[in-house]
Amino acid sequence: MPIQVLMPALSPTMEKGNLAKWLKKEGETIKSGDVIAEIETDKATMEVEATDEGTLGKILIPEGTADVAVNTPIATILADGESAADLAKAPAPVAKAAESAPATAAKAEAPAPKAAPAPHAVAEPDPEVPAGTEMITQTIREALRDAMAEEMRRDPDVFVMGEEVAEYQGAYKVTQGLLQEFGARRVIDTPITEHGFAGVGVGAAMTGLKPIVEFMTFNFAMQAIDQIINSAAKTLYMSGGQMGCSIVFRGPNGAAARVAAQHSQDYSAWYSNVPGLKVVAPFSAADYKGLLKAAIRDPNPVIFLENEVLYGHTGEVPKLDDFVIPIGKARIARSGSHVSIISWSNGMTYALKAADELAKEGIEAEVIDLRTLRPMDTETIINSVKKTGRAVTVEEGWAQSGVGAEIAARIMENAFDYLDAPVARVSGKDVPMPYAANLEKLALPSAAEVVEAAKAVCYR
Amino acid sequence: MAAPKKAAASAEQDKTNGGSPPEFTREQELKALRDMLLIRRFEEKAGQLYGMGAIGGFCHLYIGQEAVVVGMQMALKEGDQVITGYRDHGHMLATGMEANGVMAELTGRRGGYSKGKGGSMHMFSKEKHFYGGHGIVGAQVSLGTGLAFANNYRSNGNVSVTYFGDGAANQGQVYESFNMAELWKLPVIYVIENNRYAMGTSVSRASAQQDFSKRGVSFNIPGKQVDGMDVRAVKAAGDEAAAWCRAGKGPFILEMQTYRYRGHSMSDPAKYRTREEVEKVRHDQDPIEQVRNRLLAAKVSEADLKAIDAEVRDIVNASADFAQHDPEPDAAELWTDVYR
Numbered sequence: 057m058p059i060q061v062l063m064p065a066l067s068p069t070m071e072k073g074n075l076a077k078w079l080k081k082e083g084e085t086i087k088s089g090d091v092i093a094e095i096e097t098d099k100a101t102m103e104v105e106a107t108d109e110g111t112l113g114k115i116l117i118p119e120g121t122a123d124v125a126v127n128t129p130i131a132t133i134l135a136d137g138e139s140a141a142d143l144a145k146a147p148a149p150v151a152k153a154a155e156s157a158p159a160t161a162a163k164a165e166a167p168a169p170k171a172a173p174a175p176h177a178v179a180e181p182d183p184e185v186p187a188g189t190e191m192i193t194q195t196i197r198e199a200l201r202d203a204m205a206e207e208m209r210r211d212p213d214v215f216v217m218g219e220e221v222a223e224y225q226g227a228y229k230v231t232q233g234l235l236q237e238f239g240a241r242r243v244i245d246t247p248i249t250e251h252g253f254a255g256v257g258v259g260a261a262m263t264g265l266k267p268i269v270e271f272m273t274f275n276f277a278m279q280a281i282d283q284i285i286n287s288a289a290k291t292l293y294m295s296g297g298q299m300g301c302s303i304v305f306r307g308p309n310g311a312a313a314r315v316a317a318q319h320s321q322d323y324s325a326w327y328s329n330v331p332g333l334k335v336v337a338p339f340s341a342a343d344y345k346g347l348l349k350a351a352i353r354d355p356n357p358v359i360f361l362e363n364e365v366l367y368g369h370t371g372e373v374p375k376l377d378d379f380v381i382p383i384g385k386a387r388i389a390r391s392g393s394h395v396s397i398i399s400w401s402n403g404m405t406y407a408l409k410a411a412d413e414l415a416k417e418g419i420e421a422e423v424i425d426l427r428t429l430r431p432m433d434t435e436t437i438i439n440s441v442k443k444t445g446r447a448v449t450v451e452e453g454w455a456q457s458g459v460g461a462e463i464a465a466r467i468m469e470n471a472f473d474y475l476d477a478p479v480a481r482v483s484g485k486d487v488p489m490p491y492a493a494n495l496e497k498l499a500l501p502s503a504a505e506v507v508e509a510a511k512a513v514c515y516r
Numbered sequence: 517m518a519a520p521k522k523a524a525a526s527a528e529q530d531k532t533n534g535g536s537p538p539e540f541t542r543e544q545e546l547k548a549l550r551d552m553l554l555i556r557r558f559e560e561k562a563g564q565l566y567g568m569g570a571i572g573g574f575c576h577l578y579i580g581q582e583a584v585v586v587g588m589q590m591a592l593k594e595g596d597q598v599i600t601g602y603r604d605h606g607h608m609l610a611t612g613m614e615a616n617g618v619m620a621e622l623t624g625r626r627g628g629y630s631k632g633k634g635g636s637m638h639m640f641s642k643e644k645h646f647y648g649g650h651g652i653v654g655a656q657v658s659l660g661t662g663l664a665f666a667n668n669y670r671s672n673g674n675v676s677v678t679y680f681g682d683g684a685a686n687q688g689q690v691y692e693s694f695n696m697a698e699l700w701k702l703p704v705i706y707v708i709e710n711n712r713y714a715m716g717t718s719v720s721r722a723s724a725q726q727d728f729s730k731r732g733v734s735f736n737i738p739g740k741q742v743d744g745m746d747v748r749a750v751k752a753a754g755d756e757a758a759a760w761c762r763a764g765k766g767p768f769i770l771e772m773q774t775y776r777y778r779g780h781s782m783s784d785p786a787k788y789r790t791r792e793e794v795e796k797v798r799h800d801q802d803p804i805e806q807v808r809n810r811l812l813a814a815k816v817s818e819a820d821l822k823a824i825d826a827e828v829r830d831i832v833n834a835s836a837d838f839a840q841h842d843p844e845p846d847a848a849e850l851w852t853d854v855y856r
Contacts, residue, residue, distance in 0.1 A: 215669070241669065246696065247692070247695055247696060247699070249689075249692035249695065249696070251658065251688065251689045251692055252658050252661070252689050252692025252693050252695070252696060253658075253692070253696065254658070255655060255657070255658020255659050255661070255662060255689060255693065256658055256659075256661050256662040256665050256693065256696060257662060258658075258659055258662060259599075259647070259658065259659035259660060259661060259662020259663045259664075259665065259666070260662040260663070260665045260666040260669065261662070262647055262659065262662070262663070263597075263662075263663055263666040264666075265666050265669060282652055282655060283655060283658060283659075286651075286652050286655060287650070287652075287655055287659060291640075291648070292853050292854070292855070292856060293633055293853045293854055294630055294633060294634040294638035294640075294648075294649075295629075295630050295634060295638070295639070295640040295648070295853075296628070296629065296630035296631035296632075296633050296634065296853060297631070297852065297853035297856065298629075298630070298640050298641070298642055299640045299642060299647070299648075300856050331854050332854055332855070334855075355856045356855050356856060
């Protein structure tokens with residue numbers, strides 16, 4: 057029976073890709089290991105190798121096709137003795153383990169397609185953006201790259217260092233093109249030594265340089281956390297104000313997809329516990345850009361928590377010469393009067409979806425995107441709760457000693473008399489992140505849980 | 517005069533020094549004596565004040581190791597940076613930081629270098645290019661490598677002198693830093709102050725490779741063992757290492773064979789070594805006595821040496837007086853310098 061070649065997933069979070077090029081023609085013989093096609097994602101161009109032998113029967117997706125979903129059949133391979141007439145017998149295009157493995161990705165398992173992109177509808181205009189400003193549509197990845205490039209053009213003391221940031225163009229392609237524009241002096245590939253290069257970055261910052269230290273993910277920054285906290289965060293205080301450290305530590309934080317416990321952890325609560333650090337965790341493309349620019353200019357150490365799942369998401373970014381969003385200001389992403397839902401980063405995905413659902417049932421939720429976790433914009437939270445009388449926090453991290461717990465405490469301290477119900481927390485479950493797709497889904501918060509919590513605090 | 521633990525001299529050492537260090541001029545000898553004496557008397561006074569309860573927390577004295585920082589400082593030029601761990605009082609005085617400010621920091625007073633908020637292990641001086649004062653063993657090695665990174669970035673010709681002990685030399689980030697320093701040819705002199713004990717654990721109980729000058733071998737970083745009790749040997753080695761760095765050849769490791777007379781900290785009962793061992797080093801190899809004897813042999817008068825001693829004692833006594841009478845920081849200082 058003819059074998060189907062499916063669109064492979066080239067990374068844990070890939071949902072679709074472009075079929076850039078066919079390297080084999082219909083009727084050509086194919087041996088296992090032959091490169092048959094090139095696939096482009098927003099991160100990279102990858103080769104698709106055949107894992108089966110035979111003849112390329114039919115190309116189902118012509119080259120140049122954009123946005124081909126993972127697991128879509130892209131071609132059929134005919135085994136010896138089969139002819140094009142057998143093509144009709146090919147199995148229906150149902151989800152099936154990919155027959156073709158990408159050249160470098162882990163074999164065998166085809167990562168499950170992720171959910172559709174998060175809604176980025178924002179009800180409230182951002183006060184930082186003048187009315188009538190032209191907007192451009194960008195991925196978050198591009199917004200981050202532009203923020204770094206603009207700041208590097210503006211200030212020769214700004215440089216980027218990290219694993220694969222230069223020649224490889226970034227493990228997640230966030231630093232794409234920076235090496236070409238700024239050269240190897242300012243875009244520096246490091247060895248895989250997080251502890252060491254974090255310290256090197258802090259030392260350089262103590263002399264007045266402004267490093268952007270990229271961690272491939274914040275999971276690996278645990279190796280470096282001594283330098284981040286003991287050296288970067290505390291030196292200004294310990295030196296009586298003489299010597300500080302203007303440095304940005306950035307990279308993806310939180311759950312990716314199907315990478316299990318050691319690569320899926322939310323560090324929001326860890327870093328936001330530490331005086332001397334600022335902690336930023338944006339959600340929208342515009343915020344990613346404006347806040348990264350602010351972080352790079354900030355004279356203090358800033359932890360800039362990104363989210364891998366969001367990198368490919370697009371949003372409207374103001375086309376301004378110098379778009380900077382101040383650190384420490386939350387934003388009302390959707391206004392409402394019945395319940396306040398407070399979240400940040402990818403938690404906003406669940407919060408906004410839940411708000412849509414709740415609206416259908418007549419509950420108008422006010423959704424607050426904190427954007428910055430330290431210093432926390434308590435005022436915006438409290439003003440909202442005074443209006444709604446109810447609050448739900450949403451985070452991917454664990455509940456115990458979490459950011460949601462902190463928000464609940466602040467609401468209790470500042471708006472106890474306004475509360476009509478106890479604050480509810482929706483969080484990641486109190487377990488290490490499991491690998492199995494169904495368990496992973498259960499371990500993360502969901503829009504349904506947010507809806508349920510919001511209804512509970514509304515006594516509905 | 518032999519090093520405390522006579523290790524096999526490296527071939528490089530023999531080649532460059534021929535075994536005995538170049539002589540100092542009389543001015544150099546006098547300066548070395550004065551700077552080492554200042555550290556010794558300062559540390560003795562700090563020990564006293566600790567005993568009186570005027571200094572709290574941890575207090576790690578540098579007595580015995582004075583030739584290392586004084587000799588190294590004589591090899592540096594304006595702009596070169598110094599960074600070290602928690603046994604840092606000597607380094608600060610050697611870079612020219614004021615005794616008053618250091619002592620007042622030890623007593624936690626507002627006139628201290630960190631306004632009383634850093635203490636013994638955490639002091640800094642931008643003006644003197646002293647980057648601390650770090651309490652986490654080994655952390656200063658990555659930071660010092662970062663100072664060298666900045667020198668390279670700015671092409672300013674400066675060298676980072678990064679001190680750490682035989683104990684810190686076993687930390688993982690030291691080797692991460694060695695790798696990057698050689699890879700990027702950073703101008704950093706790694707000065708390993710081997711005083712033979714990491715707190716209470718002797719080098720032989722903690723280190724598989726006890727020749728610390730070889731710790732950079734797998735990174736192709738040259739290293740040298742130096743008699744860290746002879747200020748002339750230290751300076752000569754510092755000159756060589758600094759020239760290497762300034763020529764763009766990358767990092768250099770100097771193992772300074774030295775000895776601390778006092779405990780690891782003030783609260784150290786020192787059960788891990790004998791009194792005789794300490795006395796023998798003090799009697800045979802004291803870095804200050806070596807210089808004093810040479811000066812006397814060169815017909816410098818006792819009176820001249822006493823005058824130096826008196827000048828140093830005055831500075832130290834004044835610093836102790838200042839440090840005990842300067843007010844504590846204002847309560848409002850609790851909340852300052854967290855962010856800028």
